[in-house]
Amino acid sequence: MATYTPIIGLEVHIEQNTKTKMFCGCSAEHFLVTPNTNTCPVCLGLPGALPYANENAIENTIKLGLAFGCEISKFSKFDRKHYFYPDLPKAFQTSQYDLPFCTTGAFGDIRITRIHLEEDTAKLQHTTLNGEKVSLVDFNRSGVPLIEMVTEPDFHDAQSVDEFLKQVQLIVRYLGISTADMEKGSMRLEANISVTDKQAPFTELPNYKVELKNINSFRFLKKALEAEIARQTEALENGEKLIQETRGFDEKTGITRSQRIKETSSDYRYFPEPDLPPIIITENDISSLRMQIPELPEAKRKRFASEYDLSREFVEVLVNDLDRAKYFETAVEEAKKVQLTPKFIANAMVNLKFDENRLPAELIVKLYEETKVEYASHEEAEAAIHKVFMGNIDAVEKYKNGKVEIIGFLIGQTQRELKGKGDPKVLPGLITSLLQKK
């Protein structure tokens, strides 16, 4: 029996967190905002309105490209992509066609085809009004800057897709260009998947691909991919022919379903947007944007591991949240004063109940106090020392006869008596002074 290999490519949409929309000065806030209050002639597609590009949104897109090792186009432009839909007020989406800002990047083994910038559509809600099925349209989202990242079909299992997407989300958050919240729709996923009985390296892709769309969590995408791989593999094993189609994922039954699409042509009639002058990106622009890119997760992982001598597990937990990573480093800095180790702090942050609202400096004070409280009291320590003296009269004698190094042995015995709760800074002095009293 043949073995089948899945071939998966991704399209990831990332809605930016700029203050304003892509081509007008309307606030880009749209989640839980009163409908149709953040609009103007431009994003409502009124007659006579013209676009004016948001520089910040363009810079964000290029930064993402740099983070994924893309080539940045020296000359770029916007194009009009035409189709009719009630969420697209101009009947074209201002997007990028043949000259996207970023091309040919890579992330590990995964090749990035392109990263381009476009505008988001309005939000549709489907409901029934006076017994009639209708769609409600809210243009607050219309025109919010949207990045589209397209990968080559370089994934061969659902797990690596999942891992890659989580890294994309993390990098986007490190760059500060989007909240990348799946549940708010600021990160949206689509996968193209086919299955082949050929072996890698693939010189030829299957003559069909299934588009998995409208999936709003990493978990469901993984499940959907697994279900789809199984479905396609089974079909091929049964000698069935697979067709090009779009499928959605039914979260209840855990299977993918063909989405019946109203028959429309996908002839988008792209042409260069005449209302927006082209964009020239110089080496200077690129290097100044590169300067603005913070340390990215992978570099931080390496540095945390080597600089702080942390376990892989600790590194992951800290790096997977930029705020936490920053918190950790501030705390480490604070901790130098009281000689708490980075490992100790990491442990406190990862394993103990950890309140992120507490300032790092406060955390250190608290940890320091806690560590102090944990030491045995002076009285307990004295009692323990006396007990050790009683049980080790020989050793006490040897000390008195000048063999002072025997004190190490006595400290050890005392710690044992105290179950390790003796304060290492206090014990040696205390033992010495008690010995001298003998």
Added chain:
Amino acid sequence: MKIPSTIIELHEDLKNKKYTCVELVEHYLGKINSQNKALNAFLTITDNEAFKKAKELDRIILDNPKAFDEFPLLGVVMSLKDIYLTEGIRTTAASKVLENYMPQYSGTVVHRLESAGVIVIGKANCDAWAHGASGENSDFGPTKNPWNIEYVPGGSSSGSAVSVSAGMTFASMGTDTGGSIRLPASFTNLVGFKPTYGVVSRYGVISMASSLDSMGHFTKTVEDSERIFNVTRGVDGFDSTVVDHAYKAENINKKFKIGIPKEYFAKGLDPEIESKVMNAAKEFEKMGVELINISLPHTKYAISVYYIVQPAEVSSNLGRFDGIRYGNDRESFGSEAKRRIMLGTYVLSSGYYDAYYGKAMKVRSLVINDFDEAFSTVDAILAPVSPSLPFKIGQKVNDPLQMYLADIYTVAANLAGIPGLSLPGGFSESGLPIGFQLLGKRFSESTLFDLGKKYQAVTNWHDQNPL
């Protein structure tokens, strides 16, 4: 009341209290009442707004001693082609699609004119969506030529031209995408000005073809044309294609060279027009301008390029009219709009893009090169505006290709984005106006205005009015 012939005269009269702005408005409304029914130049008459504005301005004249410096167009009564959006005033694009559309905003030019003291008296008829060269394509009926109402006034800014020509308003805003100002100006004996593309903001004017649309105006004199241009021009932060370019007055004493392009005097040009245009050239020669024969070899391809690029952009720009957020649905488009949407969709559709749109964009570069080369030796180009005289209403409506071919002398300027000034040059034996145009290199408006003013100083065609 004697109506002033220039803005300078108007301001003298207002200063000397010969009449008030309110009386001016009354005068023009009187003319509209008596003539518009026959000419169909206005789609909406904004009498209430005009009176309100006139009263405000009369107050300003009384209160503010610097009024005429602060408001360079104080008391100038204007009509606006009905594709200039006016907040709260119906704007139709002369199409049934927008027959009841009340815009939620006004555009840059309208704001600038109003802030400069202009009184808007109404919205002018035009070919629907500015599609046409005759004024017959309006969904609200054709506009008539006041020089002979059986004839077309030229389009697409038909009502704008006629409203000025027939004395129903002092000046008017039009748009020129392929000759839509210069042509009706030449058919109605007016000064028609098309600025360099990217000098006057298009924001708030219903787009026809975005890479070609130019916001210009109709006046009787070149000096007034320049004055209005100085108000409308300049960056606004809303139209990203507006160039921040300082306007410099031309050195009056310069010895100009004018090019006469042989391709604009080829077969197909009406001999009556040819002789009037050459007369105009001789006027320039008499004032010391050197005439130079030049060639613009790609002129013959300009029509094809234009009728690919323009419908492509039209098909895209008219997509938004879906009846959801405003206006009626797409069933309401008239036949010419549908034709251009279909043609534009064709040249952009997959399989045809390279052969048509892609090729047209390349030949467009060659048309531009022709002009660049010509302007390396001459300061301006003098040419006819139309190969034929105004024709009878209804004569050409069934032959779109023949109609398109008549745009041969105007479209190249739009493809190249250069400025053009159409000037009255006389009359045919049948008594119909004949204009000619001066074309200049990009941003050379001052040269065109200077030449135009000199020409009007030695001719009196522009003083002629229809009966």
Added chain:
Amino acid sequence: MAVTEDEVLHLAKLARLNLSSSDVSNFVDQLSPIVDYFKELNEVDTDGVNETSQTTGLTDVFRADNVDVIRNLSQEKALSEAKNTSNGFFVVPAILNKE
């Protein structure tokens, strides 16, 4: 004919125009000679010629990421010209799937 009836129907669908059968035959008759006329462009040698889609020569025209409150429309104004609204939304007949 340079433009066929099938093409006219396809174009109408792309452009979302409902055409009557007489519209269709008119467009076949009218568009064909126009498209034929365009063939004259084949005479022109455009090897190595750049495409012009804008004439201004402008590049890099941007705005800063600042909120423009002046152009912002109130909900009432945004909806003022719509035929069908409900609770602050525009209303359209139900649409199920996107292409």
